[in-house]
Amino acid sequence: MTRFGIEEEFVLLDEETLVPVPLGSDAIDALTGGTGTFPPGSTGTLKTEFLTSQVEFATSAVHTLAEAEQQLRPCRSALSEFARRRGAVAVGMGTPYGIGPASSVTHSDRYGEIARWLGFISDTHHVNGVHVHVEIPDVDERIRALNAARAWLPVLLALSANSPFADGRDTGHASWRSIMMRRLPLFGSPPHFLDADHYHATVDRLIDAHVIPDVASVAWVARISARYPTVELRVFDAQLSTDDTLLLAAVCRALLVTPARDQRVHDSDVIQTSLWSAARWGMDATLVHPVSGDPIAARSATRLLLQTIAPALEENGDLTFVQEQFARILREGNGAQRQRAAHHHAGIAGLRALVSAPQPAPA
Template sequence: MTRFGIEEEFQLLDEDTLVPVPLGSAARAALPSGTGEVKKEFLTSQVEFSTSPVDTLAAAGEELMAFRRALASFAHDRGAVAIGSGTPFGIGPEASVFASERYDTVAHWLGHIVDSHHVNALHLHVEVPDEEDRVRALNAVRPWMPTLLAVSGNSPFADGHDTGHASWRTVIMRRLPLSGCPPHFRDMRHYRSEVDRLVAQQVIPDIASVCWAARLSANYPTVELRLFDAQLSPEDALLLAALGRALVESATSAGDPVHTGDDIQASLWAAARAGLGATLVDPSSGRLIAAKDAVCLLLQTISPALEKSGDLAFVTDGLDRVLRTGTGAQRQRAAYAEGGITALRALHAVASDSEVHDAAGQQ
């Protein structure tokens, strides 16, 4: 089976105000790096966990659950809560950047943008050994990105307010020069030349700063999907991993349909704004389609790959659950409407300690 890896970014918030607190370094020092890897992140209030390269959802789920439980315990002991959300509820003071040569460079590049750049993502790496296959997969993934975003939006709050968006993180990311939909590339040579030109132009400081919603990893032989908000629960994260892996697997054997970047960018905006209530551009026909119908079309498209990996039942159940109970953004809004910060904090705590769905554990 195709190997993949999940990178999850978490933010540590004061349990009473849900404002970021600078506990990232302490968390990295205290938490074990056994299976998977605990890493620094851009802000002092953040910590990142990367799974090992794995080939099953069950293996990824074990690592995600172990880290989330350890992080939740660490936070609780310090009067904090660790959240899996694209943005924190409250911002408070300006963002504090973790001191390092690279992050100092990125902060200088971002300028004033960095002061409110509180964003947390889930990144999915899908291994594709052949570099030209990687380019073809990246091209084929492009038109499906809005559908994936509609399913995964999980950042409705910022600055203590409802933003009116399902993925406010996506809106924040649009301030960066290479956000959203990547261009269509002819081959690997074209990809490399375009990225090198952007670095030479000083649009980005280095190759690692490519911020498209999907890109080719600079360090691994992978297609990297970067459009997902951080997720409430490990079950949510695994659903996105299964969808993303199957889509990349399906794409490597597909042709190279060219969809206009403007169409995809518009659909990404719609998905960020309205989530599963959005109207998107159909990746197959180019006609307008309801996001929920696009989800069904995506499942139909990737079902052969899901069957091959044994993930079809898990993904079918997971999508049914999201369509029935809502995305992370919808669940956060419902909790806040019911009980304010107290209920929102409880939602994050329960999600961090939730069990992975049986279908993932039975692989």
């Protein structure tokens, strides 16, 4: 069974104002005893992120959703309890509701270099995402999988959009994080690559041209990992619940191991415009059909995605879970829609209740 790993970012917010607070390092010290592993002695890692209000939890490489769940849920629960003791909430959302002056760039050589590279962008770069790594040992197969995934990226974004608010207001977008990320070099769809040499030559040329400082700074929403034998899908906003994150992991694995059949090679600008529509309208977007290139409603594209990857989901034992989660999202909305509904009902208090809902224990 194909292994995968999940990285999810959280932001710590003041529980009254939902403004970021610089508690990331304190959370890591409290929960890992300074070791960086969570819980101490395990294989998951909790580490600092770009801003002092953020933390990132990364699972080890796992074979099943149940294994991933056993790592993800305890971390969310522990982060929530730490935040509660500090008058804060630990939140999985693509952008925080409010922005305050307390959060700053985490002190490290790498983050300092990135901040210098980005200039003023770094001062307002309050974004949080989920990254899913899927292990594909053969490098040429990784390129094949990356190419095949390109056309589905807007569908994945519509499904996972979870950042409608920023600066204390409704942005009008389902994924404001994706709009903010467009300020970065290379953000969006990768090109279609001929082979691994083409991929690496393209990245080297961008480094030589000083577009990006290093290979780790490739910011396409899908890329070949520089550290692991994986394809990494990075299109997702941070998610409200563990079930939301597990759904994305299951879909990523199934998509990347499903052979592409009769799929048009879309130009990058076609996928870019479809990504913008997904960021703007979420599940109400009109996207580019991943196969034909015709317009398709996001909800119909979601059903097409499920139909396409169903055999791989069934082989992995994930089909029933994914069917149930897709039905839930089509019924209740993605994260952005649920955030808006909570805010419409009770303002900040409604959002606080939504993001503070207790996480069920692993089954």
